[in-house]
Structures are given as structure tokens and as C-alpha cells.
Amino acid sequence: MQGRRLKLCSCNGTLRLDAAALQRALSADASLSVHEQLCRREIGAFQADAGHDCLVACTQEAPLFSELAAAAESQADLRFVNIREHAGWSAEGDQATPKIAALIAAAQLPAPEPVPNVTYKSNGRTLILGPAALALPWAEQLASQLEVAVLITDEARGVELPVDRRYPIWSGKVSSLRGWLGAFELQWQPRNPIDLEVCTRCNACIAACPEQAIDYSYQIDLDKCKGHRACVQACGSIQAIDFERNAAPRTAQFDLVFDLGAAPSITVPYKPQGYFAPGPDPLAQGRAAAQLVYMVGEFDKPKFFQYDAKRCVHSRSKKEGCSNCIEVCSTGAIAPHGDGIRVEPHLCAGCGACTSVCPSGAITYAYPRVAETGARLKRILSVYRAAGGEHAALLFHNAADSRELIARLARQGRGLPARVIPVERWHPASVGIDLLLGAVAYGASQVLLLLTRKEADEYGAALERQLGYAEAILQGLGYTGEHFRILVPDGIAALEHALWTLTPAAAPAEAARFDLGNDKRNTLDFVFDHLARHAPQPAEEIALPAGAPFGRVNVDIGKCTLCLACASACPQSALVDGRDVPALRFIERNCVQCGLCVNTCPEDALSLTPRLVLADYAKKEVTLNQADPFHCVRCGTAFGTKQVVESMLGRLSTHWMFSDERARRRLQMCADCRVIDMMEAEEESSALKQ
Known part of the structure; x- marks a missing residue:
């Protein structure tokens, strides 16, 4: 990034900035200048460099600087980095220079490779479903802006249908609702004798019903109805009323869904784009309706x-x-x-x-890829260390509420400790074991995942398991302390307490120099090798918790017949056959403990042992079971094992098809010789008959 202008601001003297130390730490990667009021009194300093690539160390005033750059018709690359809430505004602000340097260095890295877009197309076809008392008023509100249709899901008693027939109104029970913005499909089952699609709202049925079981919702109250069928006669040739109707499920397609039911019809934790289920709260309903009207057109996401x-x-x-x-x-x-x-x-x-x-x-x-995230972590930690920082803790957070919580901590509390470096991620759940251990290999003392309560409920258990596998590996190598933690604070005070009471954990004495790759298993091989080489307590084998993606396959030799169904099923080539010898061989490095071999084995002879072997033999074939080959009694070709053939002879010897010696002997022949022997037997039989 040679030639980039770097604009730092102490925000009216509230940050302590050591320009000389930062310039040394950044190795003159940029022309650095320090200001006190860059967004106010010194705005001219920014405008003077509008034609140059520029990194402004302020995110609060990013809209202002972007507007000024646009007014100057600048085509230069303008970026922003937050050093105020993320570093300077802290009880340890005077020790934050290494972190500030690391944040600036990361912000100067090349942008990640672009990813393909996923496109949504919406024409505004909107389904409003729920109780009539809620759905119909909202339909009236939105009908002038969207192409609405209503599915009434309750009995609609006492609710009057609109005077004008501006949009379809159905009634029934939702059978299924699936899809996304621009491609929702609804299936519902009509449940009332009156079909609202056919009904003309002529009121003849209302006048004819002796029990007053029909009101201006044009639905029959089946609790009141005595089955006189006067309404059917009154409806006449319209045929909107049929008590015997066994209506087939109906379907319709929509771009948007406004679900006003007490419980959402789509129950997954994260609802699809274009689906709004605000529940009974009128304020939430109003907010959802306001969003709906803007959901027409074409939209992209990564x-x-x-x-x-x-x-x-x-x-x-x-x-x-x-x-x-x-x-x-x-x-x-x-x-x-x-x-x-x-x-x-x-x-x-x-x-x-x-x-x-x-x-x-x-x-x-892919947003971004592991290789790009790895390069970012490597740069952050190397600059932090070179600037004198120690015991770095990486704090992964999302770009929404977690980022806001960090900012509020800086404004209202003690801020982040000088050693805690925030790393923004679309979602912290995407930080897997390769990034966790890769960060430690690069010199991080700890990796923290900052989750909201909603995220923790959905992903907490799965992420805890991944952190558990990574921690077990480090502990097995003698790296003491707690290296990984999920933080789910309920506010600023809880986050502050969690961060400021955190004790640093042991990290490798030397930081890794290799780059993380997008191939997870290969990347982990490099990481394991580095961690093992610098381990305080070297180990060749580490026991892991159940479910870990590394381990051994065990074979019960007494049960295994070497049918090799397991080797055929193994997608990773961890289990392989013996080629010219009846044998089952195993390459532990390839095994991901998926359990396909265990579930495929017809003899129930296999089991799994989670562990991590760091010795070279994990990459070599080892024999799990081997048997003497059985040779064809006719031509001598090896075609199976003695165990399999002897077992087959024992099971089939009493069968009528193998009652004579020649048939039993045929079981001891290879496939070709069996055919030849059968043909010879037929010829001999034909000759005797002649």
C-alpha cells in the first residue's frame, strides 16, 4: 500500500497517539499524519489528499469523509478503521500503541476476493395470513402499495369482509409454507363449507340461515349450524356452499409473506428473506409492514x-x-x-x-475465505508483536449488535484491554478449528467469540464442541491456560468483567510463518506440526472428546470377514484394501471419524476412537486385519480369504443345492472356474441321457 495517506486523529485529544512508534511499527507502509480535529477544524488536511488512496482512523465520521471525497470526484481508495472505541478509549489506552498499529496494518491489506452474488427478484405479491381481525385491516393498508392476498386462519367470527373486492381472500389451515423472497410457496387446506373465492357476498345465505350461524365474514359457525342446509338452497347455482366438499389442498406463490399468526408458520430460528412474523405486538407489525413496501425489486447478497x-x-x-x-x-x-x-x-x-x-x-x-482471514490474523499478530505487544487475545464479533456493544463499552466503561484485539466477522460461528488453532500458531494467547444471546442459543453447543476439541489439543501439548472462550454477555458490565478478568494462556514461543489455506485438513496438518514442534510438553498422541474429527478405526478381528464394505464406503480413503492381499489397511491422517465405516459394516466389527496422532505413522498405511488368501481348488487363483470361504461352506453345506460333493467343491472355486465346472456338468449330464 505504498503511497497511501494515513490520517490519524486524537478526537480532540482523547486518544494518546505515538506517531513515531506507529510509523516504526508500520514500516513506513504509509505517509502518516496525526490530527486533533480532523472532522472539524482540520478538515482541509483531508481534502488536500482527496486524490490519494487514504486510510482514515475514524469510523464515526466515515459518512462525512466519504461525502467530501465524492464531492471532489475522487476515484481513490478510501478506507476507515476504528482506533478510538477499539483501542484508544480504554483504561489501558496508554498501552494501546501495538494494538493501534495492528488494526491499521490489517486495514491496509488487500480487499478479499469478491464472491458470487445470490439474487432475489420480488414483484410485490404479498401473502397476509393470520386471524381475520388482524389480516384484513393490514390488507386494506397495504393493498395500494403491494399486490396482496389474504389467508384467514381462524373462524373469523364477527369480522366483516371488505366492501370492495380488491384482492383475493381465502380461508383455511396452512399445510406448508416454504421458500424465500420472490419464491414462497403456500399450501393450505380449506376447512369451511363456504368457499370465499366462489362466494359473491350476496348475503342470501345470511338471510336464509335459521340459526344465524353465518355473518358478514361469510364463514359458517359450525358450532351453531344445525345442518338445515337452507344456506345451500339460497346460494343456488353459485355453488359457493358445500358441506360435503372434500377440498383438495390449494397452492399459491408469493414474493413476500406477512405472517400475523400467534406462532410463525416458518419455525426455523433464522427466518428467510422476505418473511415477516411480528407476532401480536402492534408496533412490531407496523415496523414489518414498513419494511414490506420496500421489498419490491431485485436484491443481491453474497x-x-x-x-x-x-x-x-x-x-x-x-x-x-x-x-x-x-x-x-x-x-x-x-x-x-x-x-x-x-x-x-x-x-x-x-x-x-x-x-x-x-x-x-x-x-x-467464502466471505471471506479462510486464507484471507488467515492472512489478516497473521498480519495483526505480527505487527502487534513487533510493536511490543504481548499476550494478544483476538475477539471475533459480528458487524451489528456485537460491534455496537464494544463501542458502548468504550464510551461507558473501561473499554477493551490493550491486549484484546477485535476482529470483525460476518458471523462468529464461522470461526472453525482451523482458524482457532491457526491464530494460536501465529502467536495469539487466546481467541474469544462474542455472541449475542440469540446466536448462543442456536450455535453455542456446536461451537463449544469445536472449542473443546481445539483446547484438548493444546492442553495435550502442554500449552496451559484457557485459550478459547465464548462470551455471551447480557450487557456492558458483563462484557467488561469477562474481558478484564481474563488471564493470558500459553502460546508457542515462535510464531508460525506459513499461510493458512482453504483446504481445512491440509491447513491443520501445518498447524499441528508447528504446535507440536514448539510444544512445552511434546506428545505423539492426544486423546480427544467424542465427536472430534480425528481418530482411529478399531477392528474386532474375531468378527471381521474382510468383506471390505467399509473400504468401499470410506470417502476419505482412510480405509483401503490390501490390493493383492486380503487385508484392511488404515491411514489415520485421512480419517474424519464420520462413522460411515461403522454404519456400513455388516458384521458390526468396527468402532471409533477419537484422538490426534502427531507422529509420522499417522500418514502411513497400517494393517488393521489380514487373512490368508483362499486359492481356487481348480486353478489356484486367490479369490477370497479362508475365513470367508470356510464360513460360506459351513452355512451352505446343508442346503439342497449343495448336497453333493461336486456342488460343495464348486464353492471353493473362483468365479471363472465355477462357470466352467457348471458347463462341464451339463455336458456330462447330456451325454448320459443320450
Whole structure:
């Protein structure tokens, strides 16, 4: 970033900025100047450099600086970084120079590679569903701005339908509602004898009903109705009323859904784009309605993930292995598909939890990619360390409420400790074991994930398991202390207490120099090698908690017949056959503990042991079971094992098809010789008959 102007501001003297130390730490990557009131009295200093690439160390006034750059018709690259709330406004602000340097260095890195867009198209076709007393007034409000249709889900007693027929009104029970902005599909089951689509609202049925079971909702109160059918006669040829109707489910498509039911019809934790379920609160309903009118047109969002079906270990031959991503997805975007999965990008909210729990790296996060995040962490930690910083703790947070909580902590509390470096992420759930351990390999003392209560409820258990696997590995190598923690504060005071009482944990004496890659397993190989090489307590084998994505396959030799169904099912080539020898071999480095082999084995001879082996033999083939080959009694070709053939002879010897010696002997032949022997037997039989 040579030639970039770096504008720092002490915000009216409330930050302590050591320009010389920062210039040294940044190795003259930019022309650095320090101001006191850059957004006010010294605004001319910014305007003078409007034609140059510029990094302004202030995010609060980003709109002002962006507007000035636009007014100057500048085409230069303008960026912003927050050093005030993230560093300077702290009880340890006088010790924040290494962190400020690290934040500035990270902000100067190249922008991540762009990702494909996911496009939504909405024409404003809006479904309003819920009780008639709520749905109809909102339909009247929105009908002039959107193309609305109403599904009444209650009995609508005492509610009058609109005088004008400006939009469709149906009644019934929701059978299913699925989809996303621009592509919702509703299926419902009519439940009332009066079909509101056919009804002309002529009121003849109301006048004819002797029980007054029909009102101006044009729905029959079945509790009052005595079955006189006077209404049917009054309706006549219109045929809107049919007590015997066994109506088929009906379907319709919509772009938007305004769900006014007491409970949402779509129950996943993260609702799809275009779906609003505000519940009974009138204020929430008003806010949702205000958003609806702007949801017409074409909209884009990033495609957050990449998926490689060849690496997926979900299933093989209808036997299920790993389903981690399906279980953790909070939007219902992931479903089984053949031997793998299918991810619907329109439903994906970008949390990245699926990528964190994927053992094989089949699904990876792309916004940004691990390699780009790794480069950012490497730069942050190297500059922080070079500037004299110690015991760095990385605090991953989202770009919304968690970022706001950090800002409020700086304004109202003690701020962030000087060693706690915030790292913004679309969603902290996308921080997997490769980034957790990679950060420690780069020299981080700790990695913290700042979650909201909503995020914690949905992803907390899955993330705790990932943190548990990573912590077990570090503890097994003698790195003492708590390296990973999920923070779910209920306010500023709780966050402040959690951060300021945190004790640094042990990190490698030397920071790693390699780059993290997008291949999860290969990246972890480099990380493990570095952590093991600098371990305070070297170990070749580390026991891991159940469910960890590393480990051994155990074979009960007494049960295993070497049918090799497990080797055929293994997607990672961790289990392989013996090629020319009847054997089952294992490469532990390849095993992701998906369980496909265990679920495939017909003899129930396999089990899993989670562990991490750091010795070289984890990358080599080891023999789990081997048997003597059985040779064809006719030609001598090896075609199976003695155990399998002897077992087959024992099971089939009493069968009538193998009652004679020749038939039993045929079981001891290879496939070719069996055919030859059968043909010879037929020829001999034909010759005897002649």
C-alpha cells in the first residue's frame, strides 16, 4: 500500500497517539499524519489528499469523509478503521500503541476476493395470513402499495369482509409454507363449507340461515349450524356452499409473506428473506409492514459458502455418516442430496456454522475465505508483536449488535484491554478449528467469540464442541491456560468483567510463518506440526472428546470377514484394501471419524476412537486385519480369504443345492472356474441321457 495517506486523529485529544512508534511499527507502509480535529477544524488536511488512496482512523465520521471525497470526484481508495472505541478509549489506552498499529496494518491489506452474488427478484405479491381481525385491516393498508392476498386462519367470527373486492381472500389451515423472497410457496387446506373465492357476498345465505350461524365474514359457525342446509338452497347455482366438499389442498406463490399468526408458520430460528412474523405486538407489525413496501425489486447478497461434493462424508449407499452441517443449520438451507448435501443459497444466512463443524472441509466459508482471514490474523499478530505487544487475545464479533456493544463499552466503561484485539466477522460461528488453532500458531494467547444471546442459543453447543476439541489439543501439548472462550454477555458490565478478568494462556514461543489455506485438513496438518514442534510438553498422541474429527478405526478381528464394505464406503480413503492381499489397511491422517465405516459394516466389527496422532505413522498405511488368501481348488487363483470361504461352506453345506460333493467343491472355486465346472456338468449330464 505504498503511497497511501494515513490520517490519524486524537478526537480532540482523547486518544494518546505515538506517531513515531506507529510509523516504526508500520514500516513506513504509509505517509502518516496525526490530527486533533480532523472532522472539524482540520478538515482541509483531508481534502488536500482527496486524490490519494487514504486510510482514515475514524469510523464515526466515515459518512462525512466519504461525502467530501465524492464531492471532489475522487476515484481513490478510501478506507476507515476504528482506533478510538477499539483501542484508544480504554483504561489501558496508554498501552494501546501495538494494538493501534495492528488494526491499521490489517486495514491496509488487500480487499478479499469478491464472491458470487445470490439474487432475489420480488414483484410485490404479498401473502397476509393470520386471524381475520388482524389480516384484513393490514390488507386494506397495504393493498395500494403491494399486490396482496389474504389467508384467514381462524373462524373469523364477527369480522366483516371488505366492501370492495380488491384482492383475493381465502380461508383455511396452512399445510406448508416454504421458500424465500420472490419464491414462497403456500399450501393450505380449506376447512369451511363456504368457499370465499366462489362466494359473491350476496348475503342470501345470511338471510336464509335459521340459526344465524353465518355473518358478514361469510364463514359458517359450525358450532351453531344445525345442518338445515337452507344456506345451500339460497346460494343456488353459485355453488359457493358445500358441506360435503372434500377440498383438495390449494397452492399459491408469493414474493413476500406477512405472517400475523400467534406462532410463525416458518419455525426455523433464522427466518428467510422476505418473511415477516411480528407476532401480536402492534408496533412490531407496523415496523414489518414498513419494511414490506420496500421489498419490491431485485436484491443481491453474497454467496457465503463453497461446497465440494467429493469431500462430503454425509452418506454412501444410503448409509448415513456425518450430518453435522444439517443439524447446525439455523435456516433449513441444508438438506441431504444423494451421497452428499444440497445447500440452498437463497436460504443461507451466512453464519458459517456449517463450515466450522464440517470435519472434511467439504463446505468452506467464502466471505471471506479462510486464507484471507488467515492472512489478516497473521498480519495483526505480527505487527502487534513487533510493536511490543504481548499476550494478544483476538475477539471475533459480528458487524451489528456485537460491534455496537464494544463501542458502548468504550464510551461507558473501561473499554477493551490493550491486549484484546477485535476482529470483525460476518458471523462468529464461522470461526472453525482451523482458524482457532491457526491464530494460536501465529502467536495469539487466546481467541474469544462474542455472541449475542440469540446466536448462543442456536450455535453455542456446536461451537463449544469445536472449542473443546481445539483446547484438548493444546492442553495435550502442554500449552496451559484457557485459550478459547465464548462470551455471551447480557450487557456492558458483563462484557467488561469477562474481558478484564481474563488471564493470558500459553502460546508457542515462535510464531508460525506459513499461510493458512482453504483446504481445512491440509491447513491443520501445518498447524499441528508447528504446535507440536514448539510444544512445552511434546506428545505423539492426544486423546480427544467424542465427536472430534480425528481418530482411529478399531477392528474386532474375531468378527471381521474382510468383506471390505467399509473400504468401499470410506470417502476419505482412510480405509483401503490390501490390493493383492486380503487385508484392511488404515491411514489415520485421512480419517474424519464420520462413522460411515461403522454404519456400513455388516458384521458390526468396527468402532471409533477419537484422538490426534502427531507422529509420522499417522500418514502411513497400517494393517488393521489380514487373512490368508483362499486359492481356487481348480486353478489356484486367490479369490477370497479362508475365513470367508470356510464360513460360506459351513452355512451352505446343508442346503439342497449343495448336497453333493461336486456342488460343495464348486464353492471353493473362483468365479471363472465355477462357470466352467457348471458347463462341464451339463455336458456330462447330456451325454448320459443320450
